[in-house]
Amino acid sequence: xxxxxxxxxxxxxxxxxxxxxxxxxxxxxxxxxxxxxxxxxxxxxxxxxxxxxxxxxxxxxxxxxxxxxxxxxxxxxxxxxxxxxxxxxxxxxxxxxxxxxxxxxxxxxxxxxxxxxxxxxxxxxxxxxxxxxxxxxxxxxxxxxxxxxxxxxxxxxxxxxxxxxxxxxxxxxxxxxxxxxxxxxxxxxxxxxxxxxxxxxxxxxxxxxxxxxxxxxxxxxxxxxxxxxxxxxxxxxxxxxxxxxxxxxxxxxxxxxxxxxxxxxxxxxxxxxxxxxxxxxxxxxxxxxxxxxxxxxxxxxxxxxxxxxxxxxxxxxxxxxxxxxxxxxxxxxxxxxxxxxxxxxxxxxxxxxxxxxxxxxxxxxxxxxxxxxxxxxxxxxxxxxxxxxxxxxxxxxxxxxxxxxxxxxxxxxxxxxxxxxxxxxxxxxxxxxxxxxxxxxxxxxxxxxxxxxxxxxxxxxxxxxx
Numbered sequence: 026x027x028x029x030x031x032x033x034x035x036x037x038x039x040x041x042x043x044x045x046x047x048x049x050x051x052x053x054x055x056x057x058x059x060x061x062x063x064x065x066x067x068x069x070x071x072x073x074x075x076x077x078x079x080x081x082x083x084x085x086x087x088x089x090x091x092x093x094x095x096x097x098x099x100x101x102x103x104x105x106x107x108x109x110x111x112x113x114x115x116x117x118x119x120x121x122x123x124x125x126x127x128x129x130x131x132x133x134x135x136x137x138x139x140x141x142x143x144x145x146x147x148x149x150x151x152x153x154x155x156x157x158x159x160x161x162x163x164x165x166x167x168x169x170x171x172x173x174x175x176x177x178x179x180x181x182x183x184x185x186x187x188x189x190x191x192x193x194x195x196x197x198x199x200x201x202x203x204x205x206x207x208x209x210x211x212x213x214x215x216x217x218x219x220x221x222x223x224x225x226x227x228x229x230x231x232x233x234x235x236x237x238x239x240x241x242x243x244x245x246x247x248x249x250x251x252x253x254x255x256x257x258x259x260x261x262x263x264x265x266x267x268x269x270x271x272x273x274x275x276x277x278x279x280x281x282x283x284x285x286x287x288x289x290x291x292x293x294x295x296x297x298x299x300x301x302x303x304x305x306x307x308x309x310x311x312x313x314x315x316x317x318x319x320x321x322x323x324x325x326x327x328x329x330x331x332x333x334x335x336x337x338x339x340x341x342x343x344x345x346x347x348x349x350x351x352x353x354x355x356x357x358x359x360x361x362x363x364x365x366x367x368x369x370x371x372x373x374x375x376x377x378x379x380x381x382x383x384x385x386x387x388x389x390x391x392x393x394x395x396x397x398x399x400x401x402x403x404x405x406x407x408x409x410x411x412x413x414x415x416x417x418x419x420x421x422x423x424x425x426x427x428x429x430x431x432x433x434x435x436x437x438x439x440x441x442x443x444x445x446x447x448x449x450x451x452x453x454x455x456x457x458x459x460x461x462x463x464x465x466x467x468x469x470x471x472x473x474x475x476x477x478x479x480x481x482x483x484x485x486x487x488x489x490x491x
Contacts, residue, residue, distance in 0.1 A: 035088055036074065045071060063434060177207055
């Protein structure tokens with residue numbers, strides 16, 4: 026058998042509505058395939074079914090997913106940190122190969138080869154917790170290469186990384202497919218620049234799955250390229266702008282390597298500021314500095330007061346952080362419990378008057394209040410994460426990759442909610458994102474972090490320049 030055969034497959038979580046309903050499909054081996062569809066349409070679910078993670082670890086299933094005998098499967102999760110157990114790339118790879126019972130004398134050779142393939146030789150001994158999203162994705166890919174997976178499944182692998190890392194990983198995946206005949210299946214919302222990688226698209230919609238024709242696949246990919254050409258135009262903040270935060274000779278390092286050189290600049294009150302830059306440049310570190318979660322040099326002030334001198338309880342009532350990894354945000358088990366907790370403690374009058382069902386509808390989600398948060402797709406968890414923190418209503422909201430895993434419709438709904446909320450409850454938003462689509466007219470100012478330097482941008486920008 027030269028295909029992954031899916032026969033009359035129906036799958037649902039917690040006896041709810043089927044995520045996939047009577048799906049029959051054949052996915053050819055030794056090729057590259059793209060899964061496309063809206064948030065919650067079943068892309069991640071089908072990947073996990075192919076990987077054998079479902080229904081083993083949740084949900085109920087009928088029908089069949091048949092994998093050709095002997096095919097080793099490797100899966101890269103949307104949040105790669107979820108699949109690591111060791112402290113460094115070197116140790117993670119060694120641990121993986123030991124579990125696969127690779128002879129001890131072969132392990133070091135395979136580890137070096139895999140890290141070299143993804144360009145991470147110099148980071149082999151660096152702590153995984155200090156790596157950027159793009160670097161973590163490279164580690165995850167190195168693991169699948171070292172384990173010699175014949176089928177590689179990738180769930181939204183590029184949503185939190187810059188364009189250069191995206192193109193690098195696509196190039197490496199294409200090389201794997203061409204040289205080794207590896208079967209590669211990628212779930213993605215952003216389909217730009219995929220023509221050289223694959224012209225085979227599987228569309229997910231209303232619990233159904235369709236393998237598009239060659240012509241329809243090309244049309245979809247070409248349209249994605251056109252949409253990605255959106256450009257962002259901003260102005261440098263005026264000298265008269267109201268300042269809510271000030272960085273004074275701020276600098277930060279990691280592992281004795283400078284990330285941001287000493288710099289002084291202001292964050293403007295009740296405005297939306299976008300922060301861009303290459304993966305690993307230090308954007309997340311800057312947000313964590315402002316949130317008092319990582320050490321730095323210099324001084325950060327909130328309304329003129331050094332943040333280190335502000336009592337934590339008082340400070341965190343004013344400053345909130347949306348983590349890049351969604352699972353770090355949640356305290357409860359179900360969606361309803363998480364949102365009710367925010368409604369109870371939140372201060373955003375525009376949102377605290379809403380019910381859980383109304384909040385979900387505002388971002389285009391059905392009533393999934395009884396669903397376990399960790400059973401949701403990455404895009405659904407990201408929407409819940411944004412809702413939770415917008416309801417909390419801190420004066421300053423730091424948002425680290427808040428659009429990860431969101432299709433264009435979901436992104437537009439979230440941006441519309443942010444705009445509506447700001448009209449009645451002004452907030453200062455500092456957003457880290459590589460995705461600039463639909464941000465024109467939403468973002469007030471644009472900070473860029475490149476070559477260890479932070480600066481406000483003026484004029485027309487495109488993320489692929491960085």
